[in-house]
Amino acid sequence: MSDNRETEGGSRRRSQLKLAGDRVAAGVAHAAVTPVRATAGLWRRSIQARVVIGTLTLSAVLSILAGWMLMNRVTDGLLEGKRQAAISQAVAGVDTARSKLEASDVSNFIDAGNVLNGLISVLSPRDNASNDYYVVIRGPSLPYQSSAVAAGTRVSANLDVTKTVPDDLWDHVRSQPGSWYAYSQATFFSNERPKEPALVVGSQVLDPNTGELYSLFYVFPLKEQQQTLFVVRSALITAGALLVVLLGTIAWLVTRQVVTPVRLARRIAERLASGRLEERMHVRGEDDIARLGLSFNQMADSLQRQIRQLEELSRVQRRFVADVSHELRTPLTTVRMAADVLYDGRASFDPVTERSAELLQTQLDRFELLLTDLLEISRFDAGAALLDLSDVDLRDVARRVIDAASAVAERRGSRVRLVVPPTAVLVEADARRIERIVRNLVVNAIEYGEGNDVEVQVAANADAVALSVRDQGVGLKSGEEVMVFNRFWRADPARARTRGGTGLGLSIAVEDAALHAGKLDAWGQLGTGSVFRLTLPRRAGGEFAVSPLPLEPLEPRPLTTVAPYPRFVHETRRGIR
Amino acid sequence: MEAVRTHRGKVLVVDDDSSLSEMLTIVLRQEGFEPRVVGSGDRALAMTREFRPDIVLLDLMLPGKDGVDVCREIRSESGVPIIMLTAKNDTVDIVVGLESGADDYVVKPFKPKELVARIRARLRKFEEMAPESIEIGDLVIDVAGHTVKRDDEFLSLTPLEFDLLVCLARRPWQVFTREVLLEQVWGYRHAADTRLVNVHVQRLRSKVEVDPENPEIVLTVRGVGYRAGEAKALR
Numbered sequence: 001m002s003d004n005r006e007t008e009g010g011s012r013r014r015s016q017l018k019l020a021g022d023r024v025a026a027g028v029a030h031a032a033v034t035p036v037r038a039t040a041g042l043w044r045r046s047i048q049a050r051v052v053i054g055t056l057t058l059s060a061v062l063s064i065l066a067g068w069m070l071m072n073r074v075t076d077g078l079l080e081g082k083r084q085a086a087i088s089q090a091v092a093g094v095d096t097a098r099s100k101l102e103a104s105d106v107s108n109f110i111d112a113g114n115v116l117n118g119l120i121s122v123l124s125p126r127d128n129a130s131n132d133y134y135v136v137i138r139g140p141s142l143p144y145q146s147s148a149v150a151a152g153t154r155v156s157a158n159l160d161v162t163k164t165v166p167d168d169l170w171d172h173v174r175s176q177p178g179s180w181y182a183y184s185q186a187t188f189f190s191n192e193r194p195k196e197p198a199l200v201v202g203s204q205v206l207d208p209n210t211g212e213l214y215s216l217f218y219v220f221p222l223k224e225q226q227q228t229l230f231v232v233r234s235a236l237i238t239a240g241a242l243l244v245v246l247l248g249t250i251a252w253l254v255t256r257q258v259v260t261p262v263r264l265a266r267r268i269a270e271r272l273a274s275g276r277l278e279e280r281m282h283v284r285g286e287d288d289i290a291r292l293g294l295s296f297n298q299m300a301d302s303l304q305r306q307i308r309q310l311e312e313l314s315r316v317q318r319r320f321v322a323d324v325s326h327e328l329r330t331p332l333t334t335v336r337m338a339a340d341v342l343y344d345g346r347a348s349f350d351p352v353t354e355r356s357a358e359l360l361q362t363q364l365d366r367f368e369l370l371l372t373d374l375l376e377i378s379r380f381d382a383g384a385a386l387l388d389l390s391d392v393d394l395r396d397v398a399r400r401v402i403d404a405a406s407a408v409a410e411r412r413g414s415r416v417r418l419v420v421p422p423t424a425v426l427v428e429a430d431a432r433r434i435e436r437i438v439r440n441l442v443v444n445a446i447e448y449g450e451g452n453d454v455e456v457q458v459a460a461n462a463d464a465v466a467l468s469v470r471d472q473g474v475g476l477k478s479g480e481e482v483m484v485f486n487r488f489w490r491a492d493p494a495r496a497r498t499r500g501g502t503g504l505g506l507s508i509a510v511e512d513a514a515l516h517a518g519k520l521d522a523w524g525q526l527g528t529g530s531v532f533r534l535t536l537p538r539r540a541g542g543e544f545a546v547s548p549l550p551l552e553p554l555e556p557r558p559l560t561t562v563a564p565y566p567r568f569v570h571e572t573r574r575g576i577r
Numbered sequence: 578m579e580a581v582r583t584h585r586g587k588v589l590v591v592d593d594d595s596s597l598s599e600m601l602t603i604v605l606r607q608e609g610f611e612p613r614v615v616g617s618g619d620r621a622l623a624m625t626r627e628f629r630p631d632i633v634l635l636d637l638m639l640p641g642k643d644g645v646d647v648c649r650e651i652r653s654e655s656g657v658p659i660i661m662l663t664a665k666n667d668t669v670d671i672v673v674g675l676e677s678g679a680d681d682y683v684v685k686p687f688k689p690k691e692l693v694a695r696i697r698a699r700l701r702k703f704e705e706m707a708p709e710s711i712e713i714g715d716l717v718i719d720v721a722g723h724t725v726k727r728d729d730e731f732l733s734l735t736p737l738e739f740d741l742l743v744c745l746a747r748r749p750w751q752v753f754t755r756e757v758l759l760e761q762v763w764g765y766r767h768a769a770d771t772r773l774v775n776v777h778v779q780r781l782r783s784k785v786e787v788d789p790e791n792p793e794i795v796l797t798v799r800g801v802g803y804r805a806g807e808a809k810a811l812r
Contacts, residue, residue, distance in 0.1 A: 326638055326664035329685035330594050333662075336686045337600045341607070368686055379667070388668045388772060391800040400756070426800050431771055 047262075048255045055251035056244060063240035074232050078225045083181060083199060089133070090179050090201040090218045093123050097137070097216055101207040115139070116154045123216070124156040134186070136161055136217035163187040165200055165217055173202040173215045186221050197222040261289045265296050277304040317382040325375050332368065339364050366502075373504035377487065380511040387430045387515055389540050394425040394434070394458050394465050401438045402456060408443060413451040416442065420458045427465045428540045433512040437520070438467060440505040441532045445471035447501070452529070457549055464544035468533040470553060476524025484522055485510045509534075517541050523551045585611040586700050589630035591621045591647060592662065593640050601634065604689045610696070618642030622650045630657060632699055634692075637663045637674055645677040652678030656735035658699040662687075668772060675776040680737040681763060682773075698764030699737070712808035713746035714794040716785060725785065737762070738781045745795060745805040754802040778803060 042049045097119055104115050116139050123135045135156040155161055169182045179201055186198035198221050205214040264281060271279040280300060281293040342357040349357060379385050402409075402416045409416050427434075445454040449471035457468045476484065483489050488503040506520075513520040516536050524530035535547040588610045592598045598614040605612040615624045618639040625633065633651060637644035648659055661679040663670060671682055680699060683692055709720040717726045720743060725732045734742065740762050745753060753761075755771040763773060782789045793806045 322665060322667075329664040330597055333686040334594070334597045334600045337597075337604055337689045340689045341604065384667070386668055390771065390775075393800065396754075396756075424800065 046259075048252065048259045051255045052248055052252045056248045059244045059247040060240075063243050067236045067240050070236055071229070071233060075229055078228060079199070079222070082220065082222065082225060086133075086199050086201050086218060086220045087179055087181065090203050090216070093135070093216055093218060094179070094203045094205050096122060097205045097214065098208065101205065101214070102209065104209075113139075119214075120154040120156055133221070134159055134219040136165060136219065138215040138217075139212075158189045159219065160187040160189055164198065164219055165202070169200060169202050169217075170215070173204055173217070174213065177204045177206075179203040183222075184219075186219055197226050258289065261293060265292065268296070268300075272300055272303065277307060314383050317378070318384040321375060321378045321382055321384065328371060332364075332371070336364055336368070370502045370504075373502045373508060376508050377504055377511070380508070380515075385511070385515055387540060388432065389428050390431055391426050392429045392431045392434055394427055394460075394467055395420045397431070397435050397438050398456050398458055398467060401435060401442050405439070405442050405446060409446050409454070412446050412449065414446050414449050414454050416446070416454045416456060418456045418458075421460065425458050425460045425465050427460075427536050427538055429516055429536055430512075433515065434536070437509040437512050437534055438469075440509045441467075441469040441534065444501075444505065445469045445473075445530075445532070449473040449529070459548040460538075461544075461546070461548040463538055463542060464535050464546075464548055465538060466533060466535045466547045466549040468531055468549045468551070470529060470531045472529035475526045475528050476522065476530050477526055481522040481524050481530075485520070517543070519547070521551055585609055586632065586696070587628060587630045588612045588696065589621075589624060589628055589633045590614045591618065591633065591639065591644070592636040593617060594636070604693070608693050618644065618647040621647045622654075625651050625655065625657070632696055633657055633659045634696075635659055635661050635679070637661050637665070637670065645673055648674065648677040648679055652735070656733075658736060660692075660695055660699065671772055672776055675773065676780070678735075678780075680735065680777075694764070701764065711743065711746045713742065713749065714785075714806040714808065716742075716794060718743060718746055727785075732784055734781070734784060737777065738784065741777055741781055742785065742795075745803060749805040749808065752798045752801050752804045758802065774803075 043053070100119055100122055101115065104118065116137055119137050120135060123137065125132045136153065136159065137155075138153045153161060164184055164187050166182050166184050169180055169184075172180045180203070181199060181201040184198055184200050185195040187195050198219050200217055200219050202215060202217045205216050206212075207214060261281070268279045268281050277300070280297045283290050283293040283297065339357070339360045343361040346354045346357045398418055398420065402418055405416065442454070442456060450473040452472035454472075455470045457470070459466055485506050487507045489506075490503060510520050513534060513536070517540070518534065518536035520532065520534050522530060522532050531551060531553060533547060533549055533551050535544065535549075537544050586609075588605055590598055590601050590605075590612055592601070592614070593616050595616065598616070602612045602614060613624065613628050613630070615621050619641045621633075621635070621642070635644055635648055635651075639647065644661065648661065651657065651659060658681075659679045661674045661682045662685060663674060663682055664685045665671070666684050674682055681695055683695055711718045711720065715727055716732070718724075718739075719726070723736075723739060725734055725739070725742065741758070744758065744761050755774040758774050759765040759771070778795055779789075782792050782795055785794045786792045796804055796806055798804055
């Protein structure tokens with residue numbers, strides 16, 4: 001099972017990409033858990049929702065305002081007519097009352113009562129059933145009568161006068177001449193009749209004979225007007241509501257016209273982004289939306305063309321690298337073998353030929369290394385490098401590399417110390433590439449370590465593993481910790497050639513680390529030494545926040561006096577031939 | 578034991594590059610082998626039947642018939658060790674070559690000594706053969722007779738697959754890392770290329786496992802390597 005996985009790095013990486021997509025989708029689903037959040041999200045994300053809600057709110061406010069104003073105008077108009085009619089009726093009533101009073105003779109309070117009765121019968125509407133209006137008349141308030149107001153008051157129907165005629169209107173009419181009106185509720189003694197809104201017009205009537213003051217009130221029920229207003233109001237509310245709904249629907253339809261193609265464009269753009277380059281928008285008509293679609297499709301065409309071109313270029317380059325590789329390697333193999341035969345037989349040559357055979361041999365080695373590195377770099381550039389993933393214990397890699405480098409270390413007089421945790425430091429990685437990175441770092445540290453000790457440290461945390469190589473050589477000038485990774489970069493051009501190497505090692509190491517979504521960084525101080533640190537995510541293509549190892553040494557001190565970390569196993573290895 | 582060694586190892590070189598073939602011939606003769614060269618893939622199989630080589634060196638890029646196809650053809654008839662010569666070091670190419678039946682590979686440009694060491698490692702199997710019978714899972718291995726049986730039925734393994742199985746079966750309690758297997762079965766030192774092991778374990782499983790998806794003979798120990806399954810053959 002695990003072997004399947006190891007030889008199918010490509011498909012595994014694809015499935016991880018898909019996993020990442022699922023995670024995004026899950027996040028979106030999670031965001032829409034609560035309805036409040038969902039609404040907020042809708043508001044934030046949907047132009048359509050925003051426009052429709054905005055239109056609804058605005059049109060609702062406007063129609064409420066307009067309805068209110070209309071209601072006021074209609075009410076005013078209706079009541080104005082009624083009021084004028086009422087006032088002219090009242091004025092006429094006053095005249096009638098005055099002439100009636102003039103004609104009567106009042107000498108005692110019994111007469112006064114009769115006069116009032118006469119007045120009320122004259123002033124009451126002829127047809128009592130119509131209930132057009134009610135009349136209230138009140139006689140002069142005689143001192144002996146003041147306690148029995150009712151006695152001096154006559155009403156044309158069973159109105160509750162004290163409730164129907166407002167108190168301030170009583171006072172006004174009594175104290176000032178002329179006619180006054182007020183809106184009130186016509187209240188009846190009978191329980192069956194409900195209150196009615198009413199207009200009450202009150203006037204002073206002066207008895208020309210006695211100079212006594214009579215108060216005459218006309219009560220006009222406004223039931224009809226109220227019914228009219230009720231009808232108007234419900235019509236207005238219905239119209240307003242319909243208007244709001246209509247506007248909302250219009251807004252929804254109009255935005256849909258715009259938003260639907262935009263959403264479609266978004267979906268198509270997403271598909272394009274995910275690599276389905278053939279996706280195009282459906283264009284209909286010649287309007288702005290159609291033009292958007294047209295431009296979108298043009299953009300997609302141009303993108304597709306360029307991507308295809310790049311793919312073609314990459315394919316050609318890959319092909320070229322493969323061809324060059326093959327074409328160069330085959331004759332090189334022959335040359336290599338021939339040189340080897342010559343080299344093995346050099347003892348029988350004259351000194352000049354012997355030396356030539358030696359030079360041929362060593363320079364072929366160098367040529368070979370350079371070719372290998374160049375081809376490796378072009379593979380990276382062509383995007384042809386693939387990971388062959390398996391579970392790797394970084395400690396084993398470090399041990400193997402240090403063992404293999406022991407000869408070089410001994411030649412340089414350096415000791416390589418390995419500091420590792422006691423448990424396995426497992427990482428999902430391409431063992432061949434990781435070993436190449438580590439070999440490069442360790443050999444570099446020995447080569448540039450000036451014969452001082454080199455320390456290799458391995459550590460892990462929850463989501464990353466790291467390996468750092470520290471030397472105590474010449475170190476790096478500031479700014480060089482970035483430049484060391486440049487191709488063919490050499491710290492000191494004057495003496496670099498003697499070091500060997502192709503100048504591509506660290507560039508390849510950086511590419512290898514990047515292929516694992518890992519990082520390779522450097523730290524250096526002139527005269528103190530340098531540290532190279534490789535950090536890899538535990539799972540290929542995973543992420544990590546911090547490296548398990550510090551890049552800078554906590555304090556620059558000689559490695560030979562480094563105090564042992566209690567939790568770590570120390571391994572010091574000496575170059576052994 | 579040295580019976581096979583007495584005649585010089587016969588090496589069939591399948592390569593279209595005449596200079597390289599000639600150079601290989603020179604080097605192999607020097608090392609005491611008996612080389613024969615075939616320049617195209619089409620004639621490789623016929624020559625294998627006729628020459629009966631002890632080992633085949635096969636270039637993967639051949640005019641006419643492709644090296645991978647040639648490898649498959651030879652493998653369908655014979656378990657002769659095949660070392661492929663390849664100019665490509667890409668995993669895909671190497672895995673394709675190994676899956677088509679090659680036992681080992683050498684990437685061009687190689688040093689003659691390296692090639693000779695690989696050839697010797699592939700021929701080494703004849704050196705140490707004591708009569709011995711090992712059980713692994715429900716299989717019985719006759720080491721000297723070079724046969725593997727499941728319930729009286731013989732399984733056909735190439736010498737390399739046989740070596741791999743024997744190596745695991747001799748120490749069923751031990752977990753072998755890929756590196757250790759490379760050293761013991763292939764004769765490598767300091768080699769990190771575990772693709773060889775992975776591909777061959779898969780090939781071995783496809784032949785010896787009842788269900789290769791759920792192996793019982795060659796078990797994977799995650800993060801470490803492989804070990805043999807428990808012996809449970811009935812007597």
